[in-house]
Amino acid sequence: MSLLQLKNISKIYGELKALDDISLEVENGEWLAIMGPSGSGKSTLMNIIGCMDKPSLGEVILDGRDIAKESDKGLTEIRRDKIGLIFQQFHLVNYLTAVENVMVAQYYHSMPDEKEALEALERVGLKDRAKHLPSQLSGGEQQRVCIARALINHPEIVLADEPTGNLDEANENIVIDIFKQLHKEGTTLIVVTHDPEVGEVAQRMIVLDHGRIKENTINKNFGNT
Amino acid sequence: MIKGAFTRQWKKMIMIALTVALGTSLATAMLNVMMDVSDKVNQELKTYGANITVVPKSASVMDSLYEIENGADDGAYLKESELGNIKTIFWAFNIVDFAPFIDTKATVSADSGEKEITLVGTWFDHHLELPTGETLNTGVRSLRTWWDISEGDWLSEQTYTGTEKPCMVGEGIAKTLSVKSGDIITVSTTHGSERLYVAGIFSSGDTADDEIYASLDTVQALSDKDGLLSSIEVSALTTPDNELAIKAAKDPGSLTIAQYETWYCTAYVSSICYQIQEVITDSVASPVRQVADSEGAILEKTHLLMVLITILSLVGSALGITNLVTASVMERSSEIGLLKAIGAKNGAVSALVLTEVMITGIVGAVIGYFAGFGFAQIIGQTVFGSSIEMKLFVIPIVAVLVIAVVLAGSLPAIRMLLRLRPAEVLHGR
Secondary structure, eight states: OOSEEEEEEEEEETTEEEEEEEEEEEOTTOEEEEEOOTTSSHHHHHHHHTTSSOOSEEEEEETTEEGGGOOHHHHHHHHHHHEEEEOTTOOOOTTSOHHHHHHHHHHHHSOOOHHHHHHHHHHTTOGGGTTOOGGGSOHHHHHHHHHHHHHTTOOSEEEEESTTTTOOHHHHHHHHHHHHHHHHTTOEEEEEOSOHHHHHTSSEEEEEETTEEEEEEEOTTTTTO | OHHHHHHHSHHHHHHHHHHHHHHHHHHHHHHHHHHHHHHHHHHHHGGGOOSEEEEEHHHHHHHHHHOOOOOOOTTOOEEGGGGGGGGGSTTGGGEEEEEEEEEEEEEEEETTEEEEEEEEEEOSSEEEEOTTSOEEEESHHHHOTTOEEEEEOOOOTTTOOOSSEEEEEEHHHHHHHTOOTTOEEEEEETTEEEEEEEEEEEEOSSGGGGEEEEEHHHHHHHTTOTTEESEEEEEEOOBOOOHHHHHHHHOGGGSOHHHHHHHHTSOBHHHHHHHHHHHSTTEEEEEOHHHHHHHHHHHHHHHHHHHHHHHHHHHHHHHHHHHHHHHHHHHTHHHHHHHHHTTOOHHHHHHHHHHHHHHHHHHHHHHHHHHHHHHHHHHIIIIISSOOOOOTTHHHHHHHHHHHHHHHHHHHHHHHHHHOOHHHHHHOO
């Protein structure tokens, strides 16, 4: 059974259909890129997959649970236990150090463990910057802290929203390399992006247009890049 | 995280702490003054004389029947030997001063002529050995503080060493008979006569201006009433009357046991009167209503004013906290949205914000408490000319008020926080 199943979901805001009858399945360990122009419904789809919103119509089955029927409290628990979120704007707590930002996710999941948080930072190459505040880190470094925070609780799905949107090429490559490593380790990755370079390294890519899936293609060269 | 919030957001926290400190300081000052103001106002009002009079029971009946104030009649007197018992009642510490009185008709003779007058015997600054072993200096010098001594000085029982017994003469008589301080006058009654030394001439603005005041034993001897008194005036610190006190004043027997105990153990003027009657044989103690009612009215209005200032200062503080915490939550909406996104439940995020505000509030409250106590001292010195006593029970009251104000002030921010959806703040949708 697929890890994530979207069955005929729609998201309607007044007269606007942000998502229109979308069906999608994501397998465990798969790396999926969701692409499309602005206004195509990428962020709306990400919010629904990330359990931050519910569809107006349809079913979203994540690990056997229909999130459309979950309460806000239930959605919070699913986010906490199963999803690691990576944001374009990083969203680090500005008065906490890098390691403390990672530990925040541990705090709301189980117990803060500084050693484990430092290991997560080491994994993204930032152990030596652990005690720095976000304002003392570059954009790429902040994004890597954000990735470490997303990974710290060993989520079933890592959901990244434009993870390279604010990064230069060098940092973009670092982030892509981290994603490749995560995929090798069996992590399920869903990356929302409008950057073709990021989309093309994924195992599968869907393209949204006006709330519908316009393309759904398997990357035949996956693993060769 | 909370530590981080404090160490790196200290400017915001200081603003919240200062707001709480301001409200707390005003509340502390007002509560301390309010708790102490009863005693202060009571002390101020003691300058207007006694607030309780004690007369023999039969004289009281006559007063009630004929609405006259004769004090004792010929057949009923109080016993001087029981005077000290007044300081043994439950509210003994509230008895500030008291003075016994006995009066008789007499003829006064001076160089310029004679006149029929009322001769009053009393204590001026009497040194009293109490049954409890304590000592007390009391008398009309403390009770008649409004007397203006136009000539000579107050009669001092303790320091007077002359051969003639001393007296104080009312200004009316002094003018009529051209008596001056230092003169010797003769007073005669049906039981004898006595040469008295005029220690001072006083002006009271009432009927006492036509009376002569001498020491108690002198008048008792001249009226053949050794050890007897016609009345006692008592100045006591009292609590303003309430419904219970009014009910008890009419008939203490109508109270339940619990009501009786509450009334008896509260310094109502009626309760103190009742207790005085218990220790002075065949007496009726009654409040001087004008004084007692004035005290009650002034105290009630002062309390009301203080309570209003306290409430307003706390409401102001709550509004300030509301603004600051709401602004803080709005400013941190992205952070709060993130916390919710990574799994923080509403309760956890609310607890985080409340903990930050509460710790800040406690720091502000401690600062505000001591600042408020300082304000109370300034008020005490400025208004009453004395310090305000630190009332320990104000601390828990202030603590409860601060918690209530901080919670109330944080409520709008918490409501906003609960409505905040991670998708909206993180993705603008």
